[in-house]
Amino acid sequence: MAEIPVDRLRGSDTADAGAGETSVEFAAVPDAFQRLWTPHRMVYIQDGQQPHSDDCPFCIAPTLEDEKALIVARGTHAYVLLNLFPYNSGHLLVCPYRHVATYDQATPQEVAEIAELTQIAMRVLAEVSNCDGFNIGMNQGRIAGAGIAEHLHQHIVPRWALDSNFFPIIAGTKAIPRLLGDVRREIAKGWPVAGAPAAAATSVL
Numbered sequence: 001m002a003e004i005p006v007d008r009l010r011g012s013d014t015a016d017a018g019a020g021e022t023s024v025e026f027a028a029v030p031d032a033f034q035r036l037w038t039p040h041r042m043v044y045i046q047d048g049q050q051p052h053s054d055d056c057p058f059c060i061a062p063t064l065e066d067e068k069a070l071i072v073a074r075g076t077h078a079y080v081l082l083n084l085f086p087y088n089s090g091h092l093l094v095c096p097y098r099h100v101a102t103y104d105q106a107t108p109q110e111v112a113e114i115a116e117l118t119q120i121a122m123r124v125l126a127e128v129s130n131c132d133g134f135n136i137g138m139n140q141g142r143i144a145g146a147g148i149a150e151h152l153h154q155h156i157v158p159r160w161a162l163d164s165n166f167f168p169i170i171a172g173t174k175a176i177p178r179l180l181g182d183v184r185r186e187i188a189k190g191w192p193v194a195g196a197p198a199a200a201a202t203s204v205l
């Protein structure tokens with residue numbers, strides 16, 4: 001799987017997030033959250049406890065309204081939201097509600113729902129954005145590139161045949177042509193209602 005250079009995208013929010021949106025209001029992977037990686041928190045993790053963190057954006061997001069948190073769908077054990085620092089338009093993150101750091105700490109129910117939500121996200125993104133492929137994966141641990149290593153999250157990045165790969169590499173930035181609020185609304189609108197077949201998803205493009 002191609003590496004998702006999330007760290008390269010930090011700081012790109014202000015130009016594309018839209019009027020009135022600020023980075024502190026959304027779950028994402030900004031530099032400001034480096035302070036979460038603190039010794040006292042490691043003690044909790046090493047003791048086998050994963051308490052809800054008042055500072056963790058992936059714990060805070062589900063407590064907010066969908067529009068505010070850029071959430072597109074909520075499951076029983078996990079939920080889906082837009083990444084504030086997208087590699088491409090429609091870049092989604094699937095997170096368990098529980099504050100667990102790594103995939104092996106997820107319960108069977110969380111693993112199953114993360115997988116199910118990932119499948120649905122692929123179908124919805126294909127429907128509403130007509131993408132040609134996906135990069136899907138998890139960066140486990142800060143050394144592996146996780147921006148917020150303390151809370152498990154799976155990336156789903158839609159890819160198009162003609163999307164640019166060189167721009168973020170040479171310029172440290174990425175052109176995201178669409179406002180995040182608009183993208184969230186389209187994906188949420190295309191998300192199937194529980195129990196309904198995926199084919200019922202309506203294209204909004």
Ligand SMILES: [Zn+2]
Nearest residue numbers: 056059099151
């Ligand atoms: Zn958390």
